[in-house]
Amino acid sequence: MVKAIIKTEKGDMTVEFFEKDAPNTVANFVKLAKEGFYDGVTFHRVIPNFVVQAGCPFSKDEATAFRAGSGGPGYQINCELDGDNQYHDRGVLSMAHAGRNTGGSQFFICHSRANTAHLDRNHTCFGKVVENVDVVDDIRQGDKILSVEVIEA
Template identity: 60%
Template sequence: MKKAIIETEKGNIILELFEKDAPKTVANFEKLIKQGFYDGLTFHRVIPNFVIQGGCPKGDGTGGPGYTIKCETKGNPRKHGTGALSMAHAGKDTGGSQFFITHSPQPHLDGVHTVFGQVIEGMDVVKKIKVKDVMKKVTIVEE
């Protein structure tokens, strides 16, 4: 199993990544993590009982890695339940580096955003995250 660990001041968020269901999205996330792209970035958007969102190098939701990736929603059985890791975008096939984690089930996002992981530890940390909280370090672990 491939996992991502997001280290914050409030604790760690451990995510299982769904390589089988969203291979290109996971590969992009892993590439950015290995480049250190996310280290030091903030969660720029936090909506209680909805989502926390991060991965914008500008810190305001308008930035990305300088390219976009295609959505992997077709044939992806993963849903936006509590703790879903999903790609943020400004419209179909415009994702890049920004992602969000759901506080609670968000079925209206199913089939619109690519779910590519799930919180397996640290949901309490997700719920404590506030705007401008920093991702100190993000790493990939293979088990």
């Protein structure tokens, strides 16, 4: 089982990944995390009672911050929408995209099920915060991800 600790300015969140349901999305996130891609990106989109979104490389630098939300790793990955865990609930990590099969590095974490059910089977759910999910509630736009530590058991 692969886990990660997403270290933010507001605290650390431990994530368990849905390797069976979204193997390619998990592998992509883990690869980017190990490369340090997420270190220093901000939560560029925060919608209370909905989601917090991060993963855009343009959010790292003041000179490119105006483009935050439009960047990625330089490639796109396909959505993985089948499986038992493909529903959005509190603490679920899901791949952001600009249309089916256009995700790459941007992801969001859900605040609750009540306002995210319409995302089911449209965005790939690839993990869930299993420790310190309350950190999601404290995140504000512009808060940084300090690092993502991958733990492979």
